[in-house]
Amino acid sequence: MSDAEKQHNIGAKMNFIKYAAKRFLRLILTIFIISTIIFFVIRVIPGDPALVIGGVDASPSDIQAIRAKLGTDRPLSVQYVEFLWSILRLDFGRSMISDEPVISLILQRFPLTFTLAVLGLLIGILIAIPLGVLSAVKRWSGWDYLGLVFSQLGMAIPSFWLGILLLLLLAIKFPIFPLFGADSPAGLVLPALSLGIGRAAILLRHTRASMIEELSKEYVVAARAKGLPESVIRYKHALKNALLPIITIAGIEFGYMLGGAIIIEQVFSLPGLGRLFLYAIYQRDFPLIQGGVVFIALIFSLVNFVADMLYSIVNPKIRLE
């Protein structure tokens, strides 16, 4: 690489850093807004957590003591500032039910949910991108119809139903995979499949549409005029452009799986985040609900931040905009 090109790259790097910083500020702002909404929503909901904890037999002085312990007896503004400060320290308080710190409860469950989401995304991408590209390149061929049928079914079938079917077939009829639990990696295969197939269906449609659009662009004609082989035109020139919107969509899908695997975790009895929050809601465990929502928002924003960064690495145009 020449000095001039290096210099150019330094300029591009500066742009990238500026862009990343801007996106990061946006992330902080998002977290702040969501935290604020959560804080007030929880306090607007009728019912005093102190009454729930104290139970029907508690005397007014007991209730007062619980309030003092929870900090709900102080002015709202003080509570709000304290709440924001605690989020900065990732301290979401203690569960009202188990008295364990909320953050450690979340972190215990997070690896499983994260693994599940990564596997789901991986399955989604591995199915969607090759099949989507093939569908676009060989339009109205057998591959295209296969892709079409797959994406229709994948979007129409609810993931929990698919999960149950997979369990019936591959855990009961042919007991290849365990029926429930995540004691072994094999236990994650079926839940990841049930999650991934639905994601694949959506990604597939976007990949196909994006690829078809790119293949109709003028630069493809120019690439042909350069004498490049069709494979290079498709898989280098068009694909790189076609993948741009897919990265963003994959990021959103991934975030969705991190927060939205509740039903799948229920179907497969997996001790993930979804189930933790589900029980927190059943039991009115306010600190856990509050911490959970903020945590999901945080993860979702982080994932989108990473997707944006990836997007700008693949598409340098975005950094300037």
Add this chain to the structure above:
Amino acid sequence: MNTTEPIITIENLRVEFTQERQKAFALRGIDIAFYKDEIHGLVGESGSGKTVTAMSIMGLLPKPAATILSGSIRYEGKELLSLSEDALRTYRGSKIAMVFQEPAKYLNPAFTVGEQIREMVMLHKGLNKHQAEMRARELLGLVGLGKDGRALGAYPHELSSGMKQRAMIAIAISCDPNFLIADEPTTSLDVTLQLQILKLLKILKKMKRMGMLFISHDLSVIREIADRVSVIYAGKIVESASVARLFEHQMHPYTRLLLLSIPDARHRGKKLATIAGQVLDATNDPQGCVFAPRCPLAKELCYRESPKLIAHEQGHTSACHFAEEAWDL
């Protein structure tokens, strides 16, 4: 007159487009020859078949919409129309290259200019990465994008429109083609940039002794750059001559009317001439001259018989029954 063998010869090329079961005649039998070291301007209105001619030479007519009905396109005597797609690809880019109208659209936004040059010389010239890099740098210097190679790492959107067009020219000439097709390369640029690009193309032609097909709808641009001009109307070449001769003496009424419709300081105050009527419908396949319905001189013969492109003195060809007659419009 050019006595050497042409680089590219097109004979009786007929191309038809089918769209929604409607047949359209894009080229109705074109004869044209391109020589080394000569810029051949092709001028005509939109839809007259300029780009179709270019794309036919490149072998890049849209499939399956376009069908070549008949004719021949030869590169140094070798028939291109009978070549397989793979064989044709070895010509594209390396022997015959093309510069397009809108560089912003025809450059790939996701790759640096350097990469878009490198991939081409690596493919056609078999250069390694380092050699390709050197070659790319040299080319950028040649087209006026700086000798320091700064533009190598630039993405198309980081360049101005004039620089983009220079980059596209660098890509096109990267493999030293014998023949360059420039399809309205200056139409999307403003006037000062237009002149710069025209100048660059002229210099490159002289330097590389390339043949060039320069497509434009603008006769003043053609006059600026071309050595020879062919006028195309409704998929037919109606007249062809050297630039000097054509602007002085026209042997087809269409060319004359086209020239009269250009604003000229000498005719200040006069009403600008227009050509009455509309361009021949592409679905129409008349027996006679394609220009007859709009021609003020058209006689019965013109509707009955299609005039052939006939050579007159000084290599001046015209497809008009009354080319030799003195007429005034």
